[in-house]
Amino acid sequence: MKTLLTTLMLATSLPLSVAAQEGPPPGYFAGTYEMVGREPGATGKPLADWLRIETKDDHLQLKTCRRGDGRLAMNPSGREGAAPLVGNLGDWSLSCHFTNDSNNYPRLTCFAVADDSERTPGLLALWPADWERPTHAADCS
Numbered sequence: 022m023k024t025l026l027t028t029l030m031l032a033t034s035l036p037l038s039v040a041a042q043e044g045p046p047p048g049y050f051a052g053t054y055e056m057v058g059r060e061p062g063a064t065g066k067p068l069a070d071w072l073r074i075e076t077k078d079d080h081l082q083l084k085t086c087r088r089g090d091g092r093l094a095m096n097p098s099g100r101e102g103a104a105p106l107v108g109n110l111g112d113w114s115l116s117c118h119f120t121n122d123s124n125n126y127p128r129l130t131c132f133a134v135a136d137d138s139e140r141t142p143g144l145l146a147l148w149p150a151d152w153e154r155p156t157h158a159a160d161c162s
Contacts, residue, residue, distance in 0.1 A: 044095055044105050047076040050119075050127050055150040056085065061113060061135040061143035071161045072147060083110055086161035093117060104132070113143065122148070 054072040059065035071086040080094035091110035096103055104116035110133065117131035126149045133143035 044119075045127075047079070047081055050074050050081055050093075050129075051076050053150050054129075054147040056088075056145055056147045058131075058133075058145035059143055061133050061141065063141050065141060065143060068143070068145070071150070080108070081106075083108075085110065091115065106131075115145075 051074055054074060056068070056070045056072045058068050060068050068088075070088055073084045074093075075082045075084075077092075080092050083091035083093060085091075089111035091108055091113075093106045093108035093115065096105055096107045096116075104118055106115075106117040106119065106129070108115050108117075113133040113135055115131045115133055117129045119127050119129045121127055129145075129147040131145040131147070133145055135143075
């Protein structure tokens with residue numbers, strides 16, 4: 022009986038654990054975001070930009086006002102602690118973690134690396150920005 026119960030518990034919990042690793046659907050992240058932080062590298066210049074995220078097939082398409090375009094997708098790595106979203110923004114490699122705020126809007130925190138030898142990653146924070154654009158993004162489309 023104990024073996025049957027254990028097998029039943031494992032069989033019914035497996036689909037839940039697989040679904041939990043996949044994360045939310047890409048549409049959850051669609052929208053405009055304020056992006057602040059610092060660029061990768063030892064000097065790490067401050068960064069303030071406006072970012073739009075759109076869904077495209079199985080990934081997220083990124084378009085910024087000043088930094089360029091990029092993409093994010095769910096990380097195929099099953100490693101514990103690995104960033105759930107990986108991709109690029111211009112020539113930077115991104116690895117991003119996400120959470121949601123008290124209103125169930127996504128918040129992303131990303132490490133940005135310019136190349137594999139870079140020792141000081143950039144740090145980016147993104148949050149939904151559905152309000153009036155800040156002055157640094159006034160000329161963005």
